[in-house]
Amino acid sequence: MAGQSVQTSSTPAAVHIADEIYAIYRNIAGVLYVAPKVIRFVFSKESVDKKSDESYKKYMERLKGKEFSKTEWKRHGGTIAEDLSHPDDLDITALFCLLEKLSRIHDECWRSVEFADSENISEEGYLTTVTAIIGGGGQPANNEELPGGDAKCPLEKLSRLDKNGLPRDVDKLFDKLRKVRNLRVKIMHEFEETSNPRKFSDLKTALLELIEEAERVYSLPQSEVEAQKKNVHDDFESLQNPDEKTVYYWCTRLDMSGKLAVKNLWRTKLTEEILPLDSSIVQRPEVFHSLDVMVRRSRREGSNDQVLPYTEIFKAPEKAIIVSGVAGAGKTTLLKNIVLQFFELGEGNADYLRQFDQLILFECRDRNTETLADVIEQHFKALCRELEGKRNVLDALLLLRALFVIDGYDEVNKVSYNVVSEIIKETSSSNCRVLITTRPRRSAKEKLENLLAINNVTSTEFEIKPLTELGEQLEFLTRYEEGLGIKRGEMTESFITLKQDVKSLFTEPINLILFCDMHKHMPETISSWEKPGDVATDILRLYKKLVTIKLADVTHLECKAMLNDLFVVIGKTALEFIRENAGTFSEEELLQIQEKCIPILLNKVECSPEIILSVVLRVNRPLSGAGETTYTFHHKSIQEMFAAHFIVQRILASGDTLKSILEAKPQEMSRLREVLLYVVAALSRDSPRHLTRRWGELKEALREALGEARLAGDYVRDFVARCPDRAWTVAELAALTKDGETWHVKNGRHVASVVAMLSHNKPSRVDVDMEAAALRGAPWGALVAAVGGVEVWLKLEPLDEPHDDLLLPLHDSGHTSRPSEIIPSIIEAFQSVVSGAFRVPAHFFNSTAGTQNGPGTENDGSILRPEKASINSLNPDREML
Numbered sequence: 001m002a003g004q005s006v007q008t009s010s011t012p013a014a015v016h017i018a019d020e021i022y023a024i025y026r027n028i029a030g031v032l033y034v035a036p037k038v039i040r041f042v043f044s045k046e047s048v049d050k051k052s053d054e055s056y057k058k059y060m061e062r063l064k065g066k067e068f069s070k071t072e073w074k075r076h077g078g079t080i081a082e083d084l085s086h087p088d089d090l091d092i093t094a095l096f097c098l099l100e101k102l103s104r105i106h107d108e109c110w111r112s113v114e115f116a117d118s119e120n121i122s123e124e125g126y127l128t129t130v131t132a133i134i135g136g137g138g139q140p141a142n143n144e145e146l147p148g149g150d151a152k153c154p155l156e157k158l159s160r161l162d163k164n165g166l167p168r169d170v171d172k173l174f175d176k177l178r179k180v181r182n183l184r185v186k187i188m189h190e191f192e193e194t195s196n197p198r199k200f201s202d203l204k205t206a207l208l209e210l211i212e213e214a215e216r217v218y219s220l221p222q223s224e225v226e227a228q229k230k231n232v233h234d235d236f237e238s239l240q241n242p243d244e245k246t247v248y249y250w251c252t253r254l255d256m257s258g259k260l261a262v263k264n265l266w267r268t269k270l271t272e273e274i275l276p277l278d279s280s281i282v283q284r285p286e287v288f289h290s291l292d293v294m295v296r297r298s299r300r301e302g303s304n305d306q307v308l309p310y311t312e313i314f315k316a317p318e319k320a321i322i323v324s325g326v327a328g329a330g331k332t333t334l335l336k337n338i339v340l341q342f343f344e345l346g347e348g349n350a351d352y353l354r355q356f357d358q359l360i361l362f363e364c365r366d367r368n369t370e371t372l373a374d375v376i377e378q379h380f381k382a383l384c385r386e387l388e389g390k391r392n393v394l395d396a397l398l399l400l401r402a403l404f405v406i407d408g409y410d411e412v413n414k415v416s417y418n419v420v421s422e423i424i425k426e427t428s429s430s431n432c433r434v435l436i437t438t439r440p441r442r443s444a445k446e447k448l449e450n451l452l453a454i455n456n457v458t459s460t461e462f463e464i465k466p467l468t469e470l471g472e473q474l475e476f477l478t479r480y481e482e483g484l485g486i487k488r489g490e491m492t493e494s495f496i497t498l499k500q501d502v503k504s505l506f507t508e509p510i511n512l513i514l515f516c517d518m519h520k521h522m523p524e525t526i527s528s529w530e531k532p533g534d535v536a537t538d539i540l541r542l543y544k545k546l547v548t549i550k551l552a553d554v555t556h557l558e559c560k561a562m563l564n565d566l567f568v569v570i571g572k573t574a575l576e577f578i579r580e581n582a583g584t585f586s587e588e589e590l591l592q593i594q595e596k597c598i599p600i601l602l603n604k605v606e607c608s609p610e611i612i613l614s615v616v617l618r619v620n621r622p623l624s625g626a627g628e629t630t631y632t633f634h635h636k637s638i639q640e641m642f643a644a645h646f647i648v649q650r651i652l653a654s655g656d657t658l659k660s661i662l663e664a665k666p667q668e669m670s671r672l673r674e675v676l677l678y679v680v681a682a683l684s685r686d687s688p689r690h691l692t693r694r695w696g697e698l699k700e701a702l703r704e705a706l707g708e709a710r711l712a713g714d715y716v717r718d719f720v721a722r723c724p725d726r727a728w729t730v731a732e733l734a735a736l737t738k739d740g741e742t743w744h745v746k747n748g749r750h751v752a753s754v755v756a757m758l759s760h761n762k763p764s765r766v767d768v769d770m771e772a773a774a775l776r777g778a779p780w781g782a783l784v785a786a787v788g789g790v791e792v793w794l795k796l797e798p799l800d801e802p803h804d805d806l807l808l809p810l811h812d813s814g815h816t817s818r819p820s821e822i823i824p825s826i827i828e829a830f831q832s833v834v835s836g837a838f839r840v841p842a843h844f845f846n847s848t849a850g851t852q853n854g855p856g857t858e859n860d861g862s863i864l865r866p867e868k869a870s871i872n873s874l875n876p877d878r879e880m881l
């Protein structure tokens with residue numbers, strides 16, 4: 001291959017290359033090697049004004065006369081690194097985008113000079129046309145002499161005129177480029193086309209036409225054009241005989257067998273999903289609920305969350321895509337679904353993945369895979385058996401557009417961190433992209449952001465949107481009804497009967513899955529749920545019930561106390577592993593747990609601990625087929641519930657300090673956040689007395705676990721609602737909430753919770769959006785009294801009925817900070833409108849020390865305007881208020 005620069009192996013692989021492979025090799029080397037070379041040539045003509053050591057970012061900034069912020073650069077440069085100053089590593093797509101961007105900026109430069117000139121021309125009475133001024137085969141020798149005065153065109157070498165002396169028109173050039181780009185897509189993604197020998201000659205024709213079009217646009221001398229065309233002929237000639245030493249040969253091998261190898265590796269493992277509690281099996285694609293994600297923006301970029309279907313995530317220009325979500329939000333499932341969809345590309349079902357040629361999946365909880373080469377070997381076993389196979393496959397992957405999918409960064413351990421670092425480092429200057437999931441834990445996210453930053457990798461974050469709407473929850477459950485063979489409507493109807501605040505617990509998929517289990521094993525319990533706190537206890541009860549069913553085969557004895565002891569042993573292990581951030585147990589570690597269980601069992605029954613552990617733990621066969629089998633809890637949140645169970649039992653049974661029970665080093669505390677919250681909820685439910693007694697210690701531990709991180713106000717609100725007996729105690733958690741938030745009040749229990757929380761912190765706004773009837777039954781007056789200095793938005797249903805009585809507490813709340821003559825008129829205004837939605841500004845309420853919105857922060861004229869959300873349902877006259 002002429003000018004071949006990328007060689008990966010000095011030992012030719014002794015493999016017979018059939019005709020088909022020849023065709024594939026030529027096509028692949030054509031689009032990966034020859035085509036970028038030609039486009040780079042065109043590109044060099046467009047960027048002729050760029051200084052050699054100047055980055056593309058700096059060059060564009062110079063032309064635009066201003067610096068780009070990070071966000072602006074994302075818009076202009078896409079995935080191009082800020083410091084990139086040469087195009088050698090860019091593939092066709094990146095070259096195309098950058099070329100398009102540059103040509104647009106160049107046009108702008110010329111237009112702005114035109115504009116400035118025409119302004120000056122009319123002022124100064126020149127009649128000359130702009131084309132004439134800039135014309136003459138390029139720029140005037142001295143731009144300062146332009147009539148445009150200080151409107152100097154920054155382009156000195158690039159001519160605006162084409163070979164025929166006309167203002168250049170790049171449309172045809174881009175048509176030719178598009179033809180080449182489309183050939184790349186077809187060759188790399190449609191197997192029929194990959195092996196189609198005609199594509200090779202199509203590509204050659206397209207490239208020659210591109211050179212001819214470049215000749216016209218850039219007024220290229222004949223000799224240069226002929227030299228370029230000769231290069232293309234030579235390159236195509238050299239590709240007639242495949243060179244097994246080149247990276248393109250390995251790209252060919254990967255293209256031929258790579259996807260199939262990865263499909264075989266993952267398909268069986270991922271297609272079936274075993275539900276947490278009773279090992280029912282469903283087909284993942286059948287039950288998959290298409291999740292939405294929210295674009296995470298920094299405060300500076302605006303707080304409005306943009307909600308998108310998950311298939312849009314790869315439209316983000318950044319190289320790394322982070323998907324975050326709370327425990328059980330569906331991160332792993334989303335990844336697994338993406339992997340499965342990747343194999344369906346040919347069927348046109350997953351066009352959003354068409355930009356990727358290969359896919360690699362790595363799980364951060366893996367403690368056995370030590371290097372990226374090992375990951376590659378697991379995926380492409382056969383290819384890696386050849387000499388230098390691992391290195392060659394990796395080189396080929398880096399040249400292709402591979403998607404590296406990394407699951408559960410929050411669970412990363414020492415071994416897997418090295419693998420993730422290697423992936424980030426190796427892919428940083430390639431055409432590959434990385435998709436990473438993590439729980440939104442500050443320490444994990446910071447570590448990840450650091451890792452990306454030191455490798456110069458840009459990233460964007462999407463957060464999985466919880467399933468907050470009843471419609472979404474029912475749609476989710478309906479799929480599982482079908483998947484599990486439950487009578488249609490049976491489970492969903494049971495869900496509909498739940499109380500509103502109990503329903504609001506089921507916003508994460510894992511909770512809805514647990515609901516399926518409850519429905520199957522303890523349907524009677526569901527109807528007994530009065531408040532959200534009732535649900536969590538039932539999950540462990542459900543586990544106990546399933547173990548009891550297993551034990552029924554070996555004993556008729558009452559096993560309650562024994563089960564409790566067993567669960568404490570399991571919970572202690574769960575805690576140890578959470579502290580060490582280990583989600584999996586090895587065979588050896590499982591044996592140790594079994595040994596601890598044996599004496600407890602021996603006292604009562606003759607049964608192997610395996611029976612119990614098989615209910616609680618899931619077996620994971622190693623990816624590669626060889627190596628150790630590992631064990632995990634069915635879900636991390638279940639592991640956390642077990643750990644919390646152990647802590648609660650110790651608190652109830654002993655006076656040991658919380659510190660001595662947790663046995664956590666300071667750096668391990670952040671991993672115990674969810675566990676501690678489960679402990680608070682469990683104590684509030686099972687022994688409020690102990691909660692009060694241990695509150696100081698628990699609060700301190702939570703503070704330590706949170707570190708700099710903060711809880712969301714609505715999370716604390718739900719939490720307080722789950723602990724009604726100790727609401728005032730637990731509400732102290734409000735002191736650990738984020739600044740500048742809006743707290744939402746949607747039902748009576750929320751009103752009570754927010755009242756308690758307001759004495760520990762103030763949000764910047766409280767949104768009350770609920771049934772007026774429910775607000776009447778809630779401590780609304782207490783909320784009005786407590787809310788001092790905070791803006792309240794009020795939307796009451798039904799919107800078309802008067803709710804005067806609910807405005808009275810506002811009147812009675814006292815308004816010492818307001819001029820007395822204004823208040824009555826506000827009340828009057830309220831009473832005349834009395835329905836719908838209102839914004840009640842902070843200064844309308846009593847001002848209290850420490851509030852974020854002090855009195856008088858709003859303009860009086862706007863204070864009672866009905867809000868947009870409900871304007872449609874309001875009498876239009878009311879808007880005039």
Ligand SMILES: Nc1ncnc2c1ncn2[C@@H]1O[C@H](COP(=O)(O)OP(=O)(O)OP(=O)(O)O)[C@@H](O)[C@H]1O
Binds near residue numbers: 287291332
């Ligand atoms: N989109 C979905 N469609 C159907 N079921 C889902 C979906 N997402 C999650 N589930 C179900 O919820 C369970 C928990 O989801 P998953 O393990 O993906 O959550 P996660 O966010 O990765 O949790 P963690 O952070 O604790 O690891 C899955 O085992 C699956 O049964």
